[in-house]
Amino acid sequence: MPTQAKAQSIDELTEKLGRATIAILVQTQGLSVKDMNDLRKKMRDASVEFKIAKNTLLRIASERNNMTELDTSIFNGQTAVAFGYDDEVAAAKAIVDYTGNSKVVVLKSGILAGRTLSAEQVEGIGKIKGGKNQIKSEVVGTIQGPLSNVFNVISAPMRELCYVLQNHAEQLGGASAE
Template identity: 40%
Template sequence: MPTDAKIERVADIKDKLERCSIALTTGYSGIPVNDMTDLRRRMRDAGVEFVVVKNTLANLAAEEANVPQFSEIIEGPTAIAFGYDDPVDTARAVNDYIRATRSPLAILGAIMGPGPVLQRTEVERLATLPSKPQLIANLLGQMQAPLSRLLGVLNGPLQNLDGLLQARIRQLEESA
């Protein structure tokens, strides 16, 4: 018979799975308590909710949240990083922590909405993407470049005509 605490925990995880833009699972075995405290603080500072869960409760919550593929990336001692904004920021925060501290924390995979499961290598690749504002700026720059070149081509004859007229004016002023 499930206890009230477990029922509440499943409901809480289900709610987080439904609200998050990315849910990234990690294996946390071998991490000392002090490092785990530091990890949670860094994740909180990055806007990521980092939660240690029992696999059975996470599997139940995944079924209730209609993301059964989430069960594929739960194995061993599991912690979940829930990101609610840009998925790249969450992946980058976890990946940067692992690289910076050489932590034994291991990325198992991630899900973004109802889509397929992202494996560890795909999550690491996601972490290397530029931020959303930077991608938008790059896109706008790419869209603006052809217009700038066209403007330069169209402006060229006018500038040549202006230069020719200015030279003729100087020539007439010198001869007068």
């Protein structure tokens, strides 16, 4: 039977996991207080919520969020969680940048759409140029370019016919005015 404080922590983690688009697990064991404060500041600047959590409470929170495809073996060792609510790429980029410069902080894994991400997959997401909106715009551009070309090819004969009819009408109008 969990204590009242643990029950509140579970409820809080359940809410955060349910709301987060990505959750990245890192190990911060051995990090000094000054470095931990620096890490928290960098996460706040990147709009990422950073919290140290007990593995058992994280596992229970993931179960409450029906994350059935989640590999619960990721909940081991000392764990801190970075919750990204808006942009998965920006959150991963902030964590990957920090772990790349830190000799103590280790990237463990991540949770995206209720599925487990390996540390390599989180690093891959963090190395994507731009952010979520840039990726969306590139996809739209990739789709829009060929569609625009198809539209132009299909509408060209009708457009040319309209130009011919307009020129002919102008010639007839010009001949009657004389």
